[in-house]
Amino acid sequence: MKLTVNGVSHEVDVEEDMPLLWVLRDELQLTGTKYGCGIAQCGACTVHMNGMAVRSCQVPAKEAADQTITTIEGLGQPEALHAVQAAWVEHQVAQCGYCQSGQIMQAASFLQFKPNPTDEDIDRAMSANLCRCGTYPRIREAVKTAAKSLRGGV
Structure with a gap:
């Protein structure tokens, strides 16, 4: 196929x-x-x-x-990270890192449909992606940063 x-x-x-x-x-x-x-x-x-x-x-x-x-x-690519990947680095989200590719992919898809999310929107959208290290507050901040970046903000 x-x-x-x-x-x-x-x-x-x-x-x-x-x-x-x-x-x-x-x-x-x-x-x-x-x-x-x-x-x-x-x-x-x-x-x-x-x-x-x-x-x-x-x-x-x-x-x-x-x-x-x-x-x-x-x-994204190492020389041109997607806004979500760049925000993950900026907020030092990853600890063990195992869940992070799934977290990033979930966030990137979510932000296509909800470009200006509230904290509640982010928590709801990301709730099915589990992080054993508990980096949820950093994930939320990174998603907010990525959303702003994708909207053309700094």
Whole structure:
């Protein structure tokens, strides 16, 4: 089947029901997307499918075929970070870092649809992405900073 991931077309020979997470990690060697729980409860595996945040552990490969998939590797580049990635660095969000690619992907998708979020909006949107280190206050501040940056503020 054909997958478009981070702007690159790939032909993969996998079972149709193989989770997108494993296609990304094992077939395409894109290991920024993490395995957390395998049941869509933690958010570590969050990627974008057509701009929407999805849990890749629960998306069968056949559903991802012919869709536009973006992983953390395709969100920004080291020399040109996405506003959310830059805000994560600025606020030193990561501790262990394991959940951060999913957190960042969730925040980036959320901000496309809610460019001027309140604290409550942020908490609601990010509540399904778990962080065992408890960096939620820094996550909220980073999302607010990214929102401002994406709106053209400083």
